[in-house]
Amino acid sequence: MYQCSSCGKKYRKMQGKCDICEEWNCIDEFNDSVTKPGSKVLEKDTKPASLSSIEVEDNIRYTSNISEIDRVLGGGFILGSSIVIGGEPGIGKSTLALQLGRLAKDNFKFMYFSGEESQKQVKLRAKRIGTNSDHMILSEDSTLEVIIRQIRHEKPSFVVIDSIHTIKSIEASSSIAGSVNQVTNCSNQLAELSRELNFTIILVGHITKEGIIAGPKVLEHLVDTILYFEKVDTGNLRILRTSKNRFGATDEIGIFNMTDKGLEEITDPTSLFISGKEEASIGSVISSTHEGTRPMLVEIQSLVSKPTISFGKRYSTGIENNRLNLLVAILEKYCDIKLSDKDIFISLTKGIKVKDTSNDLATAVAIYSSFKDLPISNANVFIGELGLSGEVKKIDNIEKRIKEVGRLGFKTCIVPKNSKNDIKGSTNGLDIKEIEHIREIKNLF
Ligand SMILES: Nc1ncnc2c1ncn2[C@@H]1O[C@H](COP(=O)(O)OP(=O)(O)OP(=O)(O)O)[C@@H](O)[C@H]1O
């Protein structure tokens, strides 16, 4: 058989390009007859039981002592669960994993398997970030069978495998670490072991150039949680996101600062993503986005200019291009401006990416401001989602967002119609104005 090393698709014949993931030169020969991943699971003979007879402890979560990580995980780690952390090279995956080593204590053994770095290199980093414990065990082993033996012997509560792409099993058919077979087999056995011996396991993973976890898609199904570590700007800000979480929501983000002492959490990021300028400016508008359970202010900047080629193009960092195209179409239709022959650039301060559609109104105002060359005061905050017929739709969590805007000392907040009634209590003197349709945009200047 032949198999794609990128997505795991099997073929009977050799071919140059994978039909599924469209990668070139990624199909290798492999032997399908040797140990199939998952076969051990089938051998296990567990008795079916009625749901009510199964007993679980009430409080199975434990804190990582880093509140931003707890937030992303949905309240902390769970014994017996498996987590994959992916991210670009050098982003700080090993640093984060090693920092968790501070959890090590009596009755909570922490094992760190480093297939990428030597014990000495890991020790040097641990020294720099201040992780030091007798209950933390470092190992350079990268053979799965040896790792499993050591885990069974030490009985840890927490295991880090750095990285899953450097571990190989002697039983798997392919001998190259990081191949589909190896990654599937190793992660399957390790996740299974974590459930059997009741420890938390973190598998550090590499990512592909498209930014997804390298290796087979099945890896994402095998584990309970997938975390992505990403850079926000060229500086030291790092954002931790979940793309899958069996034990919590997936829209929470954790924000960190990378320092020489490791990752420092930023617990109050509300005003981190605005430049804090007082005066009015053209094409720069503040919006309140909601990431997970936390409102955050972001500054959306727009530049509308003459096209570099015969027709206008859209360049957006931070907001999805499809969303931007939609907003441009709405503005053209209802606000009497012609944007099809213009280049439109959108960027968010510090390069943060937002998914919340409540940034629509602010983005539209930024484009309008740049197109018309009209300045807009930075003491205003705009919140609202735009519908296809140009109406400004009501949004979730309006009260929480407004309170945050008021707390930070802004003067005016423009919100969708009928939102005022949802806001109770003090808003620190914030003047709240309502907008019903994007047609009213010219009245905002
Ligand atoms: N002395 C230092 N001061 C500040 N930051 C540092 C220092 N040393 C290393 N770093 C930061 O740590 C990062 C490397 O972190 P780490 O090795 O944890 O990344 P990684 O994601 O595990 O990388 P890889 O994929 O290569 O294993 C560097 O990119 C740098 O930002």
Ligand SMILES: [Mg+2]
């Ligand atoms: Mg590393």
